[in-house]
Amino acid sequence: MELKRFFKANRTALIASIILxxxxxxxVLAPFISLYDPLSIDLDRIKESPSMTHPxxxxxxxxxxxxxxxxxxxxxxxxxxxxxAISMALGLFFGIVSGYFGGRIDRGITILTDLTLxxxxxxxxxxxxxxxxxxxxxxxxxxxxxxxxxxxxxxxxVVLSVKEYPYIEAAKGIGCxxxxxxxxxxxxxxxxVALVAIGLKLGGFILLESALSFLGLGAQPPTPxxxxxxxxxxxxxxxxPWMVIFPGLAIALTTISxxxxxxxxxxxxxxxxxxx
Amino acid sequence: xxxxxxxxxxxxxxxxIGITFITFLIVKSIPGDPVLGMVGxxxxxxxxxxxxxxxxxxxxxxxxxxxxxxxxxKGEMGRSYYTNQKVSEAxxxxxxxxxxxxxxxxIISSITGIxxxxxxxxxxxxxxDRIGSFLAIGGISLPVFWIGxxxxxxxxxxxxxxxxxxMGEGNxxxxxxxxxxxxxxxxxxxxxxxxxxxxxxxxxxxxxxAKAKGLKxxxxxxxxxxxxxxxxxxxxxxxxxxxYLNGAVLTxxxxxxxxxxxxxxxxxxxxxxxxxMGAVLVGTVVFVIINLIVDISYAYLDPRxxxxxxx
Numbered sequence: 319m320e321l322k323r324f325f326k327a328n329r330t331a332l333i334a335s336i337i338l339x340x341x342x343x344x345x346v347l348a349p350f351i352s353l354y355d356p357l358s359i360d361l362d363r364i365k366e367s368p369s370m371t372h373p374x375x376x377x378x379x380x381x382x383x384x385x386x387x388x389x390x391x392x393x394x395x396x397x398x399x400x401x402x403a404i405s406m407a408l409g410l411f412f413g414i415v416s417g418y419f420g421g422r423i424d425r426g427i428t429i430l431t432d433l434t435l436x437x438x439x440x441x442x443x444x445x446x447x448x449x450x451x452x453x454x455x456x457x458x459x460x461x462x463x464x465x466x467x468x469x470x471x472x473x474x475x476v477v478l479s480v481k482e483y484p485y486i487e488a489a490k491g492i493g494c495x496x497x498x499x500x501x502x503x504x505x506x507x508x509x510x511v512a513l514v515a516i517g518l519k520l521g522g523f524i525l526l527e528s529a530l531s532f533l534g535l536g537a538q539p540p541t542p543x544x545x546x547x548x549x550x551x552x553x554x555x556x557x558x559p560w561m562v563i564f565p566g567l568a569i570a571l572t573t574i575s576x577x578x579x580x581x582x583x584x585x586x587x588x589x590x591x592x593x594x
Numbered sequence: 595x596x597x598x599x600x601x602x603x604x605x606x607x608x609x610x611i612g613i614t615f616i617t618f619l620i621v622k623s624i625p626g627d628p629v630l631g632m633v634g635x636x637x638x639x640x641x642x643x644x645x646x647x648x649x650x651x652x653x654x655x656x657x658x659x660x661x662x663x664x665x666x667x668k669g670e671m672g673r674s675y676y677t678n679q680k681v682s683e684a685x686x687x688x689x690x691x692x693x694x695x696x697x698x699x700x701i702i703s704s705i706t707g708i709x710x711x712x713x714x715x716x717x718x719x720x721x722x723d724r725i726g727s728f729l730a731i732g733g734i735s736l737p738v739f740w741i742g743x744x745x746x747x748x749x750x751x752x753x754x755x756x757x758x759x760x761m762g763e764g765n766x767x768x769x770x771x772x773x774x775x776x777x778x779x780x781x782x783x784x785x786x787x788x789x790x791x792x793x794x795x796x797x798x799x800x801x802x803x804a805k806a807k808g809l810k811x812x813x814x815x816x817x818x819x820x821x822x823x824x825x826x827x828x829x830x831x832x833x834x835x836x837x838y839l840n841g842a843v844l845t846x847x848x849x850x851x852x853x854x855x856x857x858x859x860x861x862x863x864x865x866x867x868x869x870x871m872g873a874v875l876v877g878t879v880v881f882v883i884i885n886l887i888v889d890i891s892y893a894y895l896d897p898r899x900x901x902x903x904x905x
Contacts, residue, residue: 433612438881440840445616445874448862449623521735529844532739533862545737552743552848556751566740573735581731 324586331582334575341572345391354382356389356542365558375560377551383561386542387568393536393543394572397454398524401461402516405523408462409469410512414504416470417477427470434467439522440529447535454537457530461523469515473508480507510587517580521573528569544569598893602886609882617875618662624867666875672868674861681872684857689876691761692853695846696838698773703781704831710781711788711827712815715796727789733782739844742775746848759850772849776841780834787830791823825892832888839877 325332344351353372360380368375374383416427434442443460450456480486481504489499530536531545539546544565551561665671671681714726749771750758762768795801796819804814842855850856854873861869 429608429612433609433616436609436613436882436885437616437878438836438839440843441874441877441881442616444843444858444862444870445620448865448867448870449620449625525735525737528737529739529840532737532844533859535862545739548737548740548743555743555747559747562740562743562747566737566744569740570732570736573737574732577731577735 327586328582331579334578337571337575338579341391342395344388345395348388348392352385352388354385356381356385357540365554368560374564375558377561378554383564386547387564390542390544390547390565391568393454393541394524394527397457397527398520401458401465401523402520404458404462405465406469406512406516408466410473410505410508412466413470413473414477414500414508417474418481418500418504431467431470439464439526443526443530444533444535447530452535452538457527457536460530461526465519465523468519469512472511472515476508476511477504480504514584514587517583520580521576524569524573524576595894599890602890606886610879613878613882614663614666615659617871618659621871671872674869675866676864681868685854685872685876688853688857691851692842692855695769695772695776695842695851695853698769699776699838700831702774703777703784707781707784708788708827710785712792712820714785715789715792716815718793730782730785733778736778738775738779738841739848741778742845742848745771745775761852772845772851776838776845779841780837783834784827784831788823788827791826792819795819795823829888829892833885835884836881839881
C-alpha cells in the first residue's frame, strides 16, 4: 500500500525502478538473453558498427559489445549492491554502538569516522586496491572501507536522540538486556535513515566501482566490466566510438536511476532530514 | 576568531597523524620488502640501508611508524621504480598543472552550477525546472572518465573546435575540455544545492516585501535572494574539492594532462608503489588543508559557528 502511494507521488521514481528492475533481471538472466558469448573472439568481425546482428557493434577482437555490457551489469550491480549492504551493516553497527554507549568507544569510533571521511573517496579506494590482490573481493573491501563512515555518522546522530526517549528508559526499567534494547528498540529507529542513505549512495558505489575498473583495479580481464571496457576501448574512440559509448550509457542509466530513486525516497520519508 | 583559528589548527594534528597512520598501514601491506616498496629498487644501496635502519623492520611497530613520519617530514617519499626520479620532486613539478586544471574547473562549475540552480528555483514546477533538475541529476551520475571521452569525441574529433588532448605549452584553449569535464559533477552538485537554498530564501517574507515594493525580478533574485543563499553555496564549492582530486586522476589520464592525477595513474598501471603512495598522501593532505581553509573562512563569514564550536 505504502509502496503504491510512493510510486503514485513519484512517477519518475517508478520509471527509474522499472529500468533498474530490467537491468537486474537481464544481468541475472544474462546467459539466456545475450546473443553471444561475451568472451568469444571472432576476428572476421572486428570493430563492426551497430547493426541488426550486433545491436551495439563489436570490439577490436570481434566480441559482441551488447553481450559484454549485459555481463558487465553482473559485476557492477552485484558489487555496487553488496558494497552498499556491507557499508550499511557496518555503519549501523558502529553508529549504534558509538551513539548508544558513548564515552571512550564513541570517541574512538568518531575519530575513525572522521578520518575515513577526510580521504577523497577514490584516492583511499586506490590506496587499498593497489596493495591487495586485484579482483572483485578487493573492490568490495575498498568500497566498504570508503563507504561505511557516511552511514555510521548518520546512524549515530539518530541513536543519540533515540536513546533519550522514555520508552528506552521503560525498556531498561523492566530489565531488558542491552542486546535486546539495541536490537528491538534502537535498531528499528535507524532503519529509515539507513535506507535513505543507501538510496543516495548506491549510484556513487557503482560510479566508484566503474572508476576502479577503469583504472585497472577492478575485476580483472577477461571478465567484462563497464569501466574496463571503456578503459581498454578508448584508444579506438575515433574509429569505433560505439565501443566506448555503450558501456558508458549503461553506467549512466544505472546511476541516474539509482539517484532518482534515492532522491525520491529521501523526499518521501522525510524532506527535512539530510539536506547534505 | 584567533582562538578559533588556533583550535582548528590544533585539530589538524590528530587528523594528519591518522592519515599518515593509514597510509603507513597500506605501505606496510605492499607485497614484497616494505623498504623497497617505499623507495624503489633502483635507489642506491646506502639509502636503502639508511632507510632500513630508520624504519627498521626488526624494531617495534610504533618506532617504525615514527621512522615513516620522519621520512615524510623530510620530504623523503622514495623514488619511482621506473624513472628513478624522486617522488617528492615529481609531485612538486606536477602539482601546478593539477592546480590550474582544478581552478579552471572551479570557475566553470561555480558559474554554471549557480546559474542553473537559480534558474530551476525561479522556474520551480515548470517543464524547464524538470529539465534543469534532470540535467543536474545526470551530472552527478555520469562517470567523469566517460563524459571526458564523449566531449573529446564531439568537440575534439568531430567538430574540431578544441584540441582533443595535451597541454599545448600553457595555451588556455587546451584547458577547456579537461576543465569542463572535471567541472560537470561538481557543477551539478552546486546546482542542486543552489536550487534548494534559493527556494528557501525566496519563500521568506522580505522577498515578498521586495516584490510588493515593485522591484524588478532580476534585482530581487540577484541582489536580495542570491546574497543570502550564497554563503552555504560557497562552502559547498570548497568542501566539494575532494571530487576534483578524485576526478583529476581520471580526467588527466584521458586528456593527457601532465598533473598529479596522471602521475598517480601511471604509477597504478606499473604498480609503482612509491609513486602511488606519494600521490595518495599528498592528495589527501591537500584535501584536508583545503577543507580547513573553507571551514575557517566560513567561520569568518558567519560568527555563529565560532560560538557554537566553543560550547
